[in-house]
Amino acid sequence: MPTRSSKKYVKYELSYDQKRKLLKLSSKYNIDPENIILIIEGFFDEWSENTTNIRWETVLIYLNTKILAKRINDMADEIVEIKKRNNIEKKMQVEYEDDYLALIELGKALESLTKIGDKS
Amino acid sequence: MKKKQNFNVHIPDTISEQIDNIENIVDNFLSNYMYLENVELDDLTNEENLEKEFNKLSEEFNKISQTYGKLRQEHGVLNFHGNELFSRNTLTGLKLGLVMGKLERAKSIWGDQLSLDYNAAKELIQYFFERYLKKSEDDD
Numbered sequence: 001m002p003t004r005s006s007k008k009y010v011k012y013e014l015s016y017d018q019k020r021k022l023l024k025l026s027s028k029y030n031i032d033p034e035n036i037i038l039i040i041e042g043f044f045d046e047w048s049e050n051t052t053n054i055r056w057e058t059v060l061i062y063l064n065t066k067i068l069a070k071r072i073n074d075m076a077d078e079i080v081e082i083k084k085r086n087n088i089e090k091k092m093q094v095e096y097e098d099d100y101l102a103l104i105e106l107g108k109a110l111e112s113l114t115k116i117g118d119k120s
Numbered sequence: 121m122k123k124k125q126n127f128n129v130h131i132p133d134t135i136s137e138q139i140d141n142i143e144n145i146v147d148n149f150l151s152n153y154m155y156l157e158n159v160e161l162d163d164l165t166n167e168e169n170l171e172k173e174f175n176k177l178s179e180e181f182n183k184i185s186q187t188y189g190k191l192r193q194e195h196g197v198l199n200f201h202g203n204e205l206f207s208r209n210t211l212t213g214l215k216l217g218l219v220m221g222k223l224e225r226a227k228s229i230w231g232d233q234l235s236l237d238y239n240a241a242k243e244l245i246q247y248f249f250e251r252y253l254k255k256s257e258d259d260d
Contacts, residue, residue, distance in 0.1 A: 009130040012142055019127055021150050029154070033127065040149045041130050043156040048132035052165045056139055061170050062163065063148065066155040068177040075184050082191045089198040096205035099248065103212045106244055110219040 007048070210252040213245075220245050 014022060026033040047054060129146055139145055149156060164170070220242070227238060 008133040010133050010136040010142075012129045012131055012136075012146060014127040014129065014146065015143065018143075018146060018150060019125075021147075022127060025150065025153070036150070036153045037127055037129055039153050039157050040146070043149070043159060044129075044131050044135055046159070046161055048134045050161045050165075054161065054164045055167075056145065058164055058167050058170060060148070061167070061174050062159070063152045063155055065170065065174045065177055067152065068174070068181050072177065072181055072184055075188050079184070079188055079191060082188075082195055086191065086195055086198055089195075089202050093198070093202055093205055096202070096209055099209050099251070100205070100212065102244070103209060103216060103248060106241065107212065107216050107219060110216070110223050110241065 007045075206252065209248070213248045213252045216245055216248065 022033050022036060025031075025036060047059070131142065136142060223238070223241070
């Protein structure tokens with residue numbers, strides 16, 4: 001990294017929990033943990049090189065916006081899925097009702113027949 | 121043996137100077153590293169636009185959460201009702217099985233004098249048996 005020599009850096013060592021988080025993310029998204037670190041460092045670099053003074057709070061708003069957008073997307077997908085399942089369930093319930101009527105009718109038919117048998 | 125790995129993040133001191141809690145930020149960046157990959161820093165220079173966007177999304181999120189909640193609720197109610205209907209049919213089917221037993225006896229006594237289509241009735245009961253009784257056995 002060419003800019004690294006000309007700039008001063010503070011070395012931050014990941015805490016135990018952060019290390020666990022990193023490794024978890026690494027296996028979840030199938031990405032080398034070092035690469036995740038590089039992405040974060042890359043952002044810090046760009047951030048520091050930007051001439052407009054970008055505040056940390058602004059970065060936070062930006063990230064929260066991304067998170068919200070993703071949540072909305074995921075939820076929209078889930079809504080489609082639940083609607084589908086609800087429709088199937090409604091259809092099933094109509095079938096259950098039909099079955100019930102058929103069962104009752106069959107029961108009655110059998111009952112009346114066996115009554116003839118009981119008389120003997 | 122692989123030796124215990126340590127991970128360090130190098131933070132430019134111009135940045136670290138303006139940050140009170142580096143641990144927090146690194147935490148946040150770890151969770152959201154995927155969004156950091158393609159950041160257009162120009163997007164970050166207009167704070168007002170960002171806030172507008174965030175507020176718009178918050179509103180959208182609130183709305184969709186409500187829709188989602190209602191659907192989940194409907195799903196719960198449907199599920200509950202479906203289970204009730206299913207168990208009712210199962211019980212009714214079971215009773216039918218008992219009547220069928222009686223029918224078997226009647227048939228042995230009365231034989232062909234029974235006007236019922238015995239095979240059709242048996243088939244129907246078999247169908248219900250498979251649909252309700254067998255299914256609940258499989259679920260266990």
